[in-house]
Amino acid sequence: MPTLARRLSRRLALTLIAMWGAATLAFAGMRLVPGDPARVIAGGVQANATPQVLDAIRDQYGLREPVLVQYGVFLGRLLRGDLGESYQLNQSVSGVILDQLGPTVALAAGASALGFSLAVGAALLTAGRPGPRVVSRALEFGSISTPNFWIGILLLAAFSFRLHWFPVIGDGGLSALVLPWVALALPIAGVLAQVTREGLERALGQPFALTARARGATEHRVRLRHALRHAALPVLTLSGWALGELLAGAVVVETVFARQGLGHVVVAAVRGRDFPVVTGVVVLSALTFSLVNTALDLLYRLVDPRMRQAAL
Amino acid sequence: MSRPLVEVAGLSVEFPARRGVVRAVRDVGFAVHAGECLAVVGESGSGKSVTARTLLGLAGPAARVRAATLSFEGRDLRALTPREWRLLRGRRIGYVLQDALTSLDPLRRVGDEVAEPLEVHGLATAADLDDQVVALLAEVGIPDPWTRFLQYPHELSGGLRQRALIASAIAARPSLLIADEPTTALDVTVQAQVLDLLDARRRDGTGTLLISHDLAVVARLADRVSIMYAGLVVEEGPAADLLSSPAHPYTADLLAAVPSLDGPVRRPREISLAPAARSGCPYASRCALADDRCRAESPPAAPYGPGRTVRCFRPGQDPPRAPETPPVTVPVTLPVPAESPAAERAVVSVRGVTKRFRSAGGSRRTAVDEVSFELRAGEALGLVGESGSGKSTTARMVLAEFAPDAGDVLLDGEAWSGLRERDRRPRRARIQLVDQDPLSSFDPRFTVQRIIGEALPRGFTGDRGRRRVAGLLGDVGLGPEILDRLPAQLSGGQRQRVAIARALAPGPEVLVCDEPVSALDVTVQAQILALLARLRRGSGLSLLFISHDVGVVRQVCDRVAVMKDGALVEIGDVETVLRAPRAPYTRALLSAVPRLAVGRRTAVPIPVPDMDLKGPT
Numbered sequence: 001m002p003t004l005a006r007r008l009s010r011r012l013a014l015t016l017i018a019m020w021g022a023a024t025l026a027f028a029g030m031r032l033v034p035g036d037p038a039r040v041i042a043g044g045v046q047a048n049a050t051p052q053v054l055d056a057i058r059d060q061y062g063l064r065e066p067v068l069v070q071y072g073v074f075l076g077r078l079l080r081g082d083l084g085e086s087y088q089l090n091q092s093v094s095g096v097i098l099d100q101l102g103p104t105v106a107l108a109a110g111a112s113a114l115g116f117s118l119a120v121g122a123a124l125l126t127a128g129r130p131g132p133r134v135v136s137r138a139l140e141f142g143s144i145s146t147p148n149f150w151i152g153i154l155l156l157a158a159f160s161f162r163l164h165w166f167p168v169i170g171d172g173g174l175s176a177l178v179l180p181w182v183a184l185a186l187p188i189a190g191v192l193a194q195v196t197r198e199g200l201e202r203a204l205g206q207p208f209a210l211t212a213r214a215r216g217a218t219e220h221r222v223r224l225r226h227a228l229r230h231a232a233l234p235v236l237t238l239s240g241w242a243l244g245e246l247l248a249g250a251v252v253v254e255t256v257f258a259r260q261g262l263g264h265v266v267v268a269a270v271r272g273r274d275f276p277v278v279t280g281v282v283v284l285s286a287l288t289f290s291l292v293n294t295a296l297d298l299l300y301r302l303v304d305p306r307m308r309q310a311a312l
Numbered sequence: 313m314s315r316p317l318v319e320v321a322g323l324s325v326e327f328p329a330r331r332g333v334v335r336a337v338r339d340v341g342f343a344v345h346a347g348e349c350l351a352v353v354g355e356s357g358s359g360k361s362v363t364a365r366t367l368l369g370l371a372g373p374a375a376r377v378r379a380a381t382l383s384f385e386g387r388d389l390r391a392l393t394p395r396e397w398r399l400l401r402g403r404r405i406g407y408v409l410q411d412a413l414t415s416l417d418p419l420r421r422v423g424d425e426v427a428e429p430l431e432v433h434g435l436a437t438a439a440d441l442d443d444q445v446v447a448l449l450a451e452v453g454i455p456d457p458w459t460r461f462l463q464y465p466h467e468l469s470g471g472l473r474q475r476a477l478i479a480s481a482i483a484a485r486p487s488l489l490i491a492d493e494p495t496t497a498l499d500v501t502v503q504a505q506v507l508d509l510l511d512a513r514r515r516d517g518t519g520t521l522l523i524s525h526d527l528a529v530v531a532r533l534a535d536r537v538s539i540m541y542a543g544l545v546v547e548e549g550p551a552a553d554l555l556s557s558p559a560h561p562y563t564a565d566l567l568a569a570v571p572s573l574d575g576p577v578r579r580p581r582e583i584s585l586a587p588a589a590r591s592g593c594p595y596a597s598r599c600a601l602a603d604d605r606c607r608a609e610s611p612p613a614a615p616y617g618p619g620r621t622v623r624c625f626r627p628g629q630d631p632p633r634a635p636e637t638p639p640v641t642v643p644v645t646l647p648v649p650a651e652s653p654a655a656e657r658a659v660v661s662v663r664g665v666t667k668r669f670r671s672a673g674g675s676r677r678t679a680v681d682e683v684s685f686e687l688r689a690g691e692a693l694g695l696v697g698e699s700g701s702g703k704s705t706t707a708r709m710v711l712a713e714f715a716p717d718a719g720d721v722l723l724d725g726e727a728w729s730g731l732r733e734r735d736r737r738p739r740r741a742r743i744q745l746v747d748q749d750p751l752s753s754f755d756p757r758f759t760v761q762r763i764i765g766e767a768l769p770r771g772f773t774g775d776r777g778r779r780r781v782a783g784l785l786g787d788v789g790l791g792p793e794i795l796d797r798l799p800a801q802l803s804g805g806q807r808q809r810v811a812i813a814r815a816l817a818p819g820p821e822v823l824v825c826d827e828p829v830s831a832l833d834v835t836v837q838a839q840i841l842a843l844l845a846r847l848r849r850g851s852g853l854s855l856l857f858i859s860h861d862v863g864v865v866r867q868v869c870d871r872v873a874v875m876k877d878g879a880l881v882e883i884g885d886v887e888t889v890l891r892a893p894r895a896p897y898t899r900a901l902l903s904a905v906p907r908l909a910v911g912r913r914t915a916v917p918i919p920v921p922d923m924d925l926k927g928p929t
Contacts, residue, residue, distance in 0.1 A: 214370060214405075
């Protein structure tokens with residue numbers, strides 16, 4: 001399918017542009033913040049580094065060059081996949097990210113699986129059924145309007161401190177992941193459930209749903225085989241948004257539950273102005289976003305055959 | 313006669329509404345035998361679809377269904393559990409809805425949709441399911457069924473989609489087939505093919521319940537006809553009798569509203585379309601025969617000749633023919649051409665216009681191919697053809713919505729299509745559009761006053777503007793009480809009248825009407841056609857009237873141009889073209905038009921070539 005190939009190469013080009021933009025913004029952002037990077041590298045203002053040490057650092061990191069040259073060097077490294085060295089952690093940025101990626105991915109993947117299942121389950125059970133619908137809507141509004149950290153604190157208070165069902169802190173396996181998953185998943189599930197239910201209800205009101213019923217299809221079949229696919233379209237559109245929520249939420253949830261992870265790293269890096277680490281995480285996020293959106297684009301065409309013919 | 317397949321007596325269906333209840337179906341009774349077709353006819357809101365859905369137990373969760381008898385194949389439907397209903401649906405009763413684009417799930421393959429009843433009722437093994445489905449597709453006349461099997465509904469033409477929908481309805485060999493407006497929105501040639509398909513099922517012994525608003529469609533297929541109005545069956549009887557000698561005034565009005573291809577052009581009287589009366593006979597508010605008794609008490613169903621019943625105190629009486637409505641007195645600002653309407657001056661000249669569009673695959677499709685014609689001052693020119701024939705594209709170019717790729721359009725002998733929009737704008741008022749679906753061309757938050765007022769020429773402000781809007785509404789037969797209504801609060805006919813009033817507001821010479829009546833019930837349609845004819849006689853407007861329905865064109869137009877695949881195949885006086893069509897395509901088109909003359913039994917094979925069968929892709 002030549003159109004698909006063309007479309008994919010276009011998406012790829014866009015991905016590169018997005019990553020370049022994100023890297024440039026991160027670069028500019030860190031330069032605009034007042035303060036001397038050399039001091040940061042030397043351990044901050046409190047470290048009282050001697051001018052000789054600072055000069056050495058400037059030479060080593062190329063901080064004396066004009067900004068444009070530094071930018072060029074930065075992009076050149078990025079092209080080779082070299083994210084540089086952390087100013088503070090004495091470790092390559094890729095190393096830092098790889099170390100911390102695992103816990104964050106486990107958190108985000110589990111939370112999105114939980115969020116989507118909750119949303120679709122709730123929507124399937126309550127669409128077009130006035131009684132359950134009211135209850136579900138109330139719960140959704142609650143979960144949407146409660147911030148992650150508050151949900152996390154409430155969960156900790158109830159299930160860890162009082163009931164002792166789950167550990168308060170620790171990376172010891174799955175049981176420590178349950179509460180963070182729930183805290184991260186609930187706000188997303190609330191929004192997605194509303195969108196899914198609306199999509200289901202619209203589909204169930206269409207003539208094809210009536211036709212399916214007139215063929216003797218059960219309510220289950222009408223919902224699962226017919227309506228759900230229609231409801232999936234707006235949900236797919238929102239998935240990109242949900243990914244952003246997951247990344248932002250991960251920062252908060254990792255802090256509340258004192259977990260390892262990228263969120264934690266980013267908070268520390270921004271606070272300490274560890275420029276290479278911040279840039280690395282930003283570029284990685286941009287890449288993730290672009291790839292996920294390309295995947296969603298393909299999924300869209302998979303779900304809706306009408307999109308396959310549509311011109312670019 | 314054997315026991316009927318379906319027996320219904322005393323059926324009433326109510327829906328709770330904000331105030332009280334809506335009595336959608338009242339005391340309805342009928343029977344359908346195996347191999348017989350009963351047609352239920354009425355305008356939208358008459359309760360015909362609700363009646364059909366009640367037989368499937370699908371009237372809706374809020375519906376309150378009561379009936380003295382409601383039986384199918386000897387079983388009492390009133391006592392069925394949800395599970396028993398499901399075993400009936402699709403298995404013993406097939407259901408075909410109108411508009412297969414939305415009635416087939418657009419996200420599922422055609423084959424999966426057709427297979428659903430077989431799967432649900434366990435009538436096929438996994439091994440032979442596909443073969444069965446393909447056989448079904450072939451049975452309903454879908455060419456190349458293996459290809460269609462894998463395609464999606466949007467990849468099929470309207471006719472093929474409707475066939476696929478019928479294939480899925482008959483998959484489990486039901487003994488009753490319910491078809492709810494199965495041919496609405498289809499081109500006449502395709503319509504004829506779909507009706508033939510239903511007729512074939514009926515001849516094979518399937519009982520058929522046909523729901524339609526179109527008596528001409530019904531005449532082809534029905535053995536018996538049941539006319540519904542406001543939830544009541546006002547008349548029932550054998551199709552031939554009922555259509556040739558209607559007993560109820562409503563039936564007579566419905567028949568009079570059907571545009572015909574033969575006989576003198578009937579100028580329908582502008583029957584009132586008042587809402588159904590709440591007490592007494594519901595039709596009294598619209599009936600030309602109604603007297604005090606009709607308004608006071610509801611007539612009971614009484615026998616009228618063999619096998620017929622009617623709910624009327626004065627069955628079979630001819631309504632007094634209202635004197636033909638006089639031509640409208642010319643509204644002040646409508647321009648009256650100096651020349652007589654017969655003058656040969658061309659207001660619009662279309663000279664060899666061609667338009668190509670890029671299709672999804674990247675190839676170019678010629679939508680309009682070197683079309684030339686003239687619209688003369690004061691004349692009404694009909695443009696007929698099937699969907700995709702390029703008639704709307706031509707109209708859009710006449711309106712200078714986009715420029716032709718070749719050729720040009722002149723307005724009043726001056727350049728029109730070639731101008732820059734800036735130079736065209738001052739003359740835009742001269743040519744106005746009436747669209748098929750006014751609801752989507754109105755701002756839903758504008759009142760009628762504002763919708764029409766917006767289109768007035770400069771200078772009509774304040775009181776003067778309001779008076780002018782009220783005057784325009786009067787011209788299209790609407791009272792000032794609707795000035796403050798929103799589009800959603802208007803009926804279909806009222807909306808189309810408002811659309812016409814808006815088109816008249818700038819004082820145009822030319823009205824382009826793009827399928828202005830194809831979304832309307834026949835009675836409303838007749839009204840709008842009468843209105844257009846009256847406006848034209850009164851003001852010397854020129855009409856470019858686009859329609860897929862030759863009968864409708866005949867009602868309004870002097871000349872007709874026939875389009876096929878982007879080209880103009882024939883143009884001439886309406887009567888000449890209808891009586892002696894020269895192009896083979898025109899002949900095919902005319903022979904496919906359903907006629908009221910009940911001639912089905914002679915089963916003349918319709919010489920319609922498989923025009924629809926090519927389908928896209």
